[in-house]
């Protein structure tokens with residue numbers, strides 16, 4: 001088991017943002033944490049990463065506590081955030097070199113740059129990259145540690161169709177090699193392409209947790225998009 005979360009709760013000013021979240025992720029599994037804006041996805045991930053304060057009956061990342069064993073755990077875990085702030089004068093190459101130096105067994109930089117279509121952008125300032133290029137760089141940096149487990153927040157938001165498909169293909173290759181992935185996404189085609197299990201949050205509560213087939217079946221809807229709308233409560237807004 002690479003990730004085990006039991007009854008994780010996050011509160012802000014006495015109000016629950018996440019309540020009793022329970023799930024686990026095995027080696028080579030892709031897990032999707034889904035829900036409408038404000039449902040509690042980022043708060044959950046922040047808590048699992050030890051950034052947000054939380055309570056739980058169990059919180060183990062690679063069998064260790066992300067709070068007590070922080071350094072050891074995060075040598076083997078990759079994280080991509082929605083917004084990564086880089087210094088103004090930093091180039092793609094410098095960011096890669098700095099990240100590379102932080103880890104014990106990182107991947108080689110060049111093949112990754114090539115895979116992510118950024119080989120000819122090495123000397124460019126990060127702030128001058130397009131939105132999609134920045135997004136690809138953020139995923140590249142999350143994978144650079146050669147992690148056993150990677151957290152990808154809104155993986156392909158802002159990417160064009162080709163870049164999305166490229167990224168999915170790349171992640172599936174890494175999954176085959178044993179990489180475990182926790183992702184958040186608002187796109188059900190992405191969830192269908194990648195996820196083994198998914199969990200849908202609504203106002204911090206777990207509405208359903210299972211495989212895509214189980215979720216669709218339990219919803220009584222014809223396909224995942226409709227099942228998602230049903231469980232997330234987003235259909236009430238349409």
Ligand SMILES: Nc1ncnc2c1ncn2[C@@H]1O[C@H](COP(=O)(O)OP(=O)(O)OP(=O)(O)O)[C@@H](O)[C@H]1O
Nearest residue numbers: 012013016017035036037038039040041042043044
């Ligand atoms: N630091 C904070 N202080 C107070 N409330 C917060 C804080 N961070 C998040 N919240 C609230 O907690 C709830 C869950 O927010 P969260 O960011 O986890 O949702 P999300 O599912 O990641 O949303 P999105 O899809 O918009 O990124 C929201 O109601 C949000 O306003």
